[in-house]
Amino acid sequence: MRRWSYTALAWVLALTLCAPSVALAATQAQLKARLDQLNKQSAAAGERYSKAYWALDETDVKLARTNRRIKSTRKALSAARKLLNEHANAIYRRDELDLLVFLVGSSTFEELVTRADYLGRIGKSDAKVISRVENLSTRLLAQRDELKAQRVGRAKDAKHLRAERDRLQGRLKSTAAEYRRIRAQLDAQRAGGRxxxxxxxxxxxxxxxxxxxxxxxxxxxxxxxxxxxxxxxxxxxxxxxxxxxxxxxxxxxxxxxxxxxxxxxxxxxxxxxxxxxxxxxxxxxxxxxxxxxxxxxxxxxxxxxxxxxxxxxxxxxxxxxxxxxxxxxxxxxxx
Structure with a gap:
């Protein structure tokens, strides 16, 4: 009978010594679960902010791409206008008499045809340059309109981003005090009390x-x-x-x-x-x-x-x- 009492007492002591460890583990798990809940409260706001941030980033990329296209178009338009001006100046410098002399000065009919064809080709070349200038000018106007629309879109995206940023910061602020308190308890237990x-x-x-x-x-x-x-x-x-x-x-x-x-x-x-x-x-x-x-x-x-x-x-x-x-x-x- 006495031997059974000693055995029962030993089991009671063992369970008593083990109880704090079990309770401590449960408490840490509960504290960690509460921290996870607090972080999840900010998750939805965080996801909305991320979407707004990358929407703005994509708009900025489009703006940069459009600016590069405008720069390239301006360069091509400048070159085309320069060529057109050179042709215009050349035509201005030679009057009708010069052209007549150029044609009449032909020694044979074949040479006359050749010189007339040459002048015709110059005219066609000028027409192509004029067409290119017109096309580039139209393209530039369209790209500028596109840029204007993208800038308006960027302003909206930036405004939306600021709103989502403030919403996320507000959510993080609302959980900050409780998060610090619970985290301090969890860290103290993980550190063995201090x-x-x-x-x-x-x-x-x-x-x-x-x-x-x-x-x-x-x-x-x-x-x-x-x-x-x-x-x-x-x-x-x-x-x-x-x-x-x-x-x-x-x-x-x-x-x-x-x-x-x-x-x-x-x-x-x-x-x-x-x-x-x-x-x-x-x-x-x-x-x-x-x-x-x-x-x-x-x-x-x-x-x-x-x-x-x-x-x-x-x-x-x-x-x-x-x-x-x-x-x-x-x-x-x-x-």
């Missing part, structure tokens, strides 16, 4: 820290056409409010750079040799030296060619410091 000093966020299931520490939206746009097919998207755009903290994905060394495309950028070269590229930042908080995983290194912005659009982080992953790979599956495993 975050290390100087760290804003902790690693997710794949051992990497999600690069944006705040409410956000992103989708898989790897390889998507950009600028009318002139380039391909080699990263993931993570939409967030301007000023949202950006953190180091892994520990390593950091360096800052600036360029017209990415604006204010940061490169983190992790201790494992992988490189991470952060672009369109509003601020570069850490520009050199070592950084820890989860340390704040900058803030989300819209610098570079993202000016006027919704603030976001353009994020790239370069395994082993080589060519970029699709960040999307890595990002989903970081959350």
């Amino acid at each position: 975050l290390p000093a100087g760290v804003r966020a902790v690693a997710g299931p794949n051992g990497m820290v999600f690069p944006v520490a705040g409410s956000h939206y992103y989708s898989d746009t790897w390889g998507a056409s950009r600028s009318g097919g002139r380039r391909r998207h080699q990263g993931t755009d993570i939409m967030a409010q301007r000023g949202t903290p950006v953190v180091a994905v892994l520990s390593g060394r950091i360096r800052a750079s600036n360029n017209g495309l990415g604006g204010k950028c940061l490169w983190v070269t992790a201790d494992n040799g992988w490189s991470f590229y952060y672009a369109h930042l509003d601020r570069q908080i850490v520009k050199s030296g070592r950084v820890r995983a989860g340390q704040v290194i900058g803030t989300v912005g819209s610098t570079g060619n993202a000016q006027g659009g919704s603030p976001h982080l353009h994020f790239q992953i370069h395994p082993g410091g080589g060519a970029p790979v699709n960040p999307y599956p890595y990002l989903t495993a970081m959350e």
Whole structure:
């Protein structure tokens, strides 16, 4: 009887010790599910913004194409008018007497016919030049009308984009406070109760820290056409409010750079040799030296060619410091 009591007591103690771990796991799952719900609330607005952004991009490509055609037409028209002027000046300089002398001066009938045919050909050549000038002028007017219509369309697209941008930012703002609160709880539990000093966020299931520490939206746009097919998207755009903290994905060394495309950028070269590229930042908080995983290194912005659009982080992953790979599956495993 006493032996049975000891056995029962041992089972009770074992279940008691295991209970916190089970509860903790359930709590983390619940917190993660709530974060996913908050991010999904921004998804519809994010998708509408993306459609509006690329509609405007397509319009810009059409505008650029039309401008190139107008430039080519103007060049051809200028050359045709120059040739026509040269012919007109030549005709003006030779009067009817000159033409008569030219014809009468023929020594034989065959030569007379030849000279008359020559003058006829000059007339036909002038007629072709005149026709070309008329055709090019008509084409130029049509292209200018097309350009005018495209500019009106672009203004509408730009207005629609601004509306969708503001709607997306409003949605992200509405979930920001709750997102921070729940994320802080989740990070504290993942860190065992307390975050290390100087760290804003902790690693997710794949051992990497999600690069944006705040409410956000992103989708898989790897390889998507950009600028009318002139380039391909080699990263993931993570939409967030301007000023949202950006953190180091892994520990390593950091360096800052600036360029017209990415604006204010940061490169983190992790201790494992992988490189991470952060672009369109509003601020570069850490520009050199070592950084820890989860340390704040900058803030989300819209610098570079993202000016006027919704603030976001353009994020790239370069395994082993080589060519970029699709960040999307890595990002989903970081959350």
